[in-house]
Amino acid sequence: MNTSIIKSTILFALVLCSCMACGNKMSKHQGAQEEPKLIKAPVFNADSAYKFVADQCNFGPRVPNTEAHRRCGDYLVAKFKSYGATVVEQKVDLTAYDGKTVLKARNIIASINPMAAKRLLVCAHWDCRPWADNDPDSANWCKPVMGANDAASGVAVMLEMARLIQTQPLNIGVDFICFDAEDYGLPQWENYYMDSSSSWCLGSQYWAAHPHVYDYRPRFGILLDMVGGMGCTFSKESYSMRFAPQVVDLIWKTAAKLGYSQFFPTREGGYITDDHVPVNEIARIPCVNIVPYFTEGPSSFGPTWHTVYDDIEHIDPNVLKAVGQTVIQVIYNENQ
Ligand code: AHN
Ligand code: ZN
Numbered sequence: 001m002n003t004s005i006i007k008s009t010i011l012f013a014l015v016l017c018s019c020m021a022c023g024n025k026m027s028k029h030q031g032a033q034e035e036p037k038l039i040k041a042p043v044f045n046a047d048s049a050y051k052f053v054a055d056q057c058n059f060g061p062r063v064p065n066t067e068a069h070r071r072c073g074d075y076l077v078a079k080f081k082s083y084g085a086t087v088v089e090q091k092v093d094l095t096a097y098d099g100k101t102v103l104k105a106r107n108i109i110a111s112i113n114p115m116a117a118k119r120l121l122v123c124a125h126w127d128c129r130p131w132a133d134n135d136p137d138s139a140n141w142c143k144p145v146m147g148a149n150d151a152a153s154g155v156a157v158m159l160e161m162a163r164l165i166q167t168q169p170l171n172i173g174v175d176f177i178c179f180d181a182e183d184y185g186l187p188q189w190e191n192y193y194m195d196s197s198s199s200w201c202l203g204s205q206y207w208a209a210h211p212h213v214y215d216y217r218p219r220f221g222i223l224l225d226m227v228g229g230m231g232c233t234f235s236k237e238s239y240s241m242r243f244a245p246q247v248v249d250l251i252w253k254t255a256a257k258l259g260y261s262q263f264f265p266t267r268e269g270g271y272i273t274d275d276h277v278p279v280n281e282i283a284r285i286p287c288v289n290i291v292p293y294f295t296e297g298p299s300s301f302g303p304t305w306h307t308v309y310d311d312i313e314h315i316d317p318n319v320l321k322a323v324g325q326t327v328i329q330v331i332y333n334e335n336q
Contacts, residue, residue, distance in 0.1 A: 036254045041332035042164035044324035046317035052079075052156035053148055053228060053320075057312050061128040061144035062151065064103040064181055069127065073106045076126060076155065076178055080110035083162040085176065087111075088212050097186045097199035107203050108178040109212045110158075112165055116173035120331055121221035121285060122161070124154025125182030125203065125275055133188040134299060134306035141189065146311045149304060150183065153228030153315065157324045164328060170335050175218065179203040179275050197273045204275035208282035219334065220247045221287030223276040227323040229302045230316040232292035233262070234323070235269030239277055244286035251288060254333065255326040263322040269293035270300065290323060 055075070060068035077087050090107040108126070128147035132140045158176045165174065185200035198205075226232070240248050255264035272291050279287040294302050304310040 036250055036257060036330075036333055038254075038257055038329065039332045039335065040168075041325075041329045042168050044164065044321055044328055045160060046321035046324070048163065049156045049160040049228075049320040049324055050315065050317045052159045053152045053315055054312050056126075056152040056155065057146055057148050061130075061146050062126060063128050063130045063144050064105060064184065072126070073108065076108050076159075079159055080108070080162055080176065083159075084166050085110035085112055085162055086114045090207060090210070090212065092206055094181050094202045094206060096184050096202075097190075097196070101184075103181050103184060103202065105180040105203050105206070107180055107207050107212075110162060110176040110178075111173060112162065112176075113170060113173040116171065118171075118334075119173035119175060119218040120334060121175050121177065121218040121279070121287065122158055122224070122327065122331075123177040123179060123204070123221060123275060123279070123287075124151070124158055124224040124227075125180070125201075126151055126155045126178040127180050127183055127203070129183040129306055131187050132306055132308045132310075135308055140308045141187075143308055145183075145306055145308070147183075148312045148315050149226045149229040149302075149310050150306070153226060153320060154224035157224055157227055157320060157327065160320075160324055161328050161331070165331075168332075170331070172331075172335050173218075174331060175212075177207065179207065182275055200273055201275050201278055205278045205282065208278035211283060216283070216285075218285060220244060221276065221279050221285050222247075222251065222327055222330070223274060223279070223287055223289045223291075224323065224327070225272075225274055225289060225291045226301060226305070227290055227292075228315040228317075228320045229292055229304060230314050230319070232294065232302055232319060234264050234290050235267050235293035237269045237289045237291055237293075238271040239274075239280065240288040241268060243276075243280040244288050247286055247288045251290070251326060251330055254329050255322065258325055258329060260322040260326055263319065264326070290327075
């Protein structure tokens, strides 16, 4: 063989190789179409998360304008700081559905690697509902909800993730946002007309219109709402499917890879008015809601929702584990 044929053969091989490498890169950018890889992530400790639920409950119901709410807010700030997060608070007076009650609200924003350009948002509300207005016994409607599941569970999963990120530092940034005043929506017994959907999620509505940093653009957001209830599973919530279908796909495929597909069935749930709606519609950040969908029983959120039974007795650490391990895996998969 003469040298020019050898040279052109080598050149052809090199060009072919670089095209293949290029093809690989192209498919990587399509993200969700591809099976998620499992990059090494910390092991989510369900007992630690469970204790973070109990710690919040021990303050009492964290209803806005109460001492329990103030003390728990201070606890959350101190806890996130102790895990190395930079904490910013939005303290704002928000008006409740009645047009009168002024809620002294606090959105608590805990940032890991605040200077990193590539970021993810993880959020949950931390306030409790002032009235157990879905309780089977109407004598309980005026009592506050303890909110072990409906609030404390999502914040507990975020605290555990913040604790773990310190043990295996990330290059990307993560913002954990504890939204306030989510659960002060129109009571079920109020039957006068109003657009009741805007009476929920007051803290996230405020944040979405006034983000804590200028031009805040995380890749995507994940909302955790009621992620510790016994017997719950998480269907693909419909606003999440409308606004962030690729992120839904990523989360549900990651859960399946980890062996949690029984907690994350691939069917679609309904449209849920929740904190991810203002995040999507006002802040324009694609955000998925991980929220229970019970097919049986009076409420799709489960038997303890807005009842006096939403307590630590009805929290299942295995549910916290399935959600926490899945979300921390999604975070570490993005760490490149
Ligand atoms: C409605 O009931 C319209 N949305 C439920 C949002 C919620 C309340 N999440 C927890 N508590
Ligand atoms: Zn609620």
